[in-house]
Ligand SMILES: NC(=O)c1ccc[n+]([C@@H]2O[C@H](COP(=O)([O-])OP(=O)(O)OC[C@H]3O[C@@H](n4cnc5c(N)ncnc54)[C@H](O)[C@@H]3O)[C@@H](O)[C@H]2O)c1
């Protein structure tokens with residue numbers, strides 16, 4: 535099948551590449567010429583495990599190519615995926631300018647039947663807006679060309695994006711026209727060989743399903759973070775509680791890990807957008823989600839409070855920081871808890887030496903050449919003359935460190951662990967002061 539993917543970010547590049555992998559002829563469009571240059575030179579503009587090799591393989595096979603030429607892109611695919619960003623507007627609602635801009639381009643340049651598939655996360659009612667934008671462009675040209683608009687939200691997780699796309703739990707398709715449903719079924723057939731994964735809904739339900747999924751997961755995390763803070767004061771261990779409740783199949787173990795707040799380009803933005811949709815379009819205040827967001831905003835400062843409780847004034851203190859990206863296996867720094875922590879430390883007059891396996895370059899782009907933030911070449915290199923070690927991302931390489939070396943290198947043998955990586959008994963038994971979340 536001939537497919538165009540508009541937007542070559544985390545979702546567009548992964549979707550386009552995985553669709554090429556199963557034999558489709560995919561053209562990826564982006565407005566950012568730098569991204570297209572990198573891709574055309576055989577690189578990838580993001581860090582995502584397994585993606586680079588898959589891109590190279592499919593480019594070499596002639597099934598995957600990249601362009602900034604909008605006209606070429608619109609003419610290429612019968613299926614036109616829209617996978618552009620939907621960042622939060624000032625009031626938290628999703629900014630649809632990129633999605634509607636992409637839709638207008640399609641309406642302006644299409645010459646035959648298109649299925650326009652929205653993969654970006656968009657509020658309920660966006661499908662209708664996309665349809666209207668295309669209709670408007672066709673009317674301006676005084677032509678009548680058939681097209682369908684489909685909602686196909688994406689559920690991939692960064693760091694595991696290729697695996698999630700190739701082996702999805704479910705594929706939600708919101709479509710109301712038979713021709714479009716048939717095409718979507720054919721497109722996704724290779725991804726559901728062993729059992730049915732396609733859930734066909736109306737367009738609005740598909741749009742809401744995406745927000746509902748992220749809001750539910752964010753709710754579990756904020757709930758656990760609040761309980762962790764309570765457990766700590768009461769003298770209970772949240773990790774034992776987590777196992778105690780996770781073993782109930784009605785609850786399950788996933789997404790119950792307490793920490794220093796959820797980040798990333800999706801949960802914070804999508805929780806905000808759903809609250810805004812409910813308020814603006816339905817005059818309904820989503821009380822649970824409002825609390826989820828508030829709890830998360832507070833949780834991002836939990837390590838700062840612990841540091842102040844331990845050290846008092848942080849002025850002149852120097853800290854080692856392990857982990858910068860919002861989660862392991864990505865270089866994505868959007869809404870990363872590390873950003874809030876670093877800002878808190880700067881505000882309190884402290885300095886930082888950070889180490890992250892892949893996100894230091896992106897961090898430097900964000901913080902610029904600020905002498906208060908230095909970078910180490912490896913985890914141990916960050917510890918020299920630091921007053922304590924702080925951990926905010928659970929990269930695998932932090933899981934079994936040389937605790938003796940940590941103890942000898944730090945100025946004070948103190949660890950503040952925002953991801954509960956270690957057994958408190960073991961670490962404290964080695965003579966290291968250990969502060970974790972809820973234990
Ligand atoms: N990142 C994730 O893990 C994830 C997962 C599921 C869903 N989503 C959703 O998917 C959407 C995209 O997210 P992302 O993280 O891939 O974003 P991103 O910012 O990484 O990529 C978006 C890309 O679109 C390009 N773009 C913008 N306007 C364009 C236009 N008119 N034509 C062509 N290209 C254009 C940008 O240059 C950018 O490269 C968002 O709605 C997001 O909420 C993201």
Ligand SMILES: O=c1ccn([C@@H]2O[C@H](COP(=O)(O)OP(=O)(O)O[C@H]3O[C@H](CO)[C@@H](O)[C@H](O)[C@H]3O)[C@@H](O)[C@H]2O)c(=O)[nH]1
Nearest residue numbers: 688689690691692755789790791793796797798800860861
């Ligand atoms: O038990 C947990 C699980 C996650 N997190 C944090 O939650 C955030 C998000 O993590 P994760 O969901 O793994 O990463 P994302 O790549 O943001 O993926 C989410 O957002 C995507 C974009 O919408 C969706 O497609 C995915 O299904 C959804 O999991 C990160 O800061 C994690 O540290 C926790 O604190 N505790």
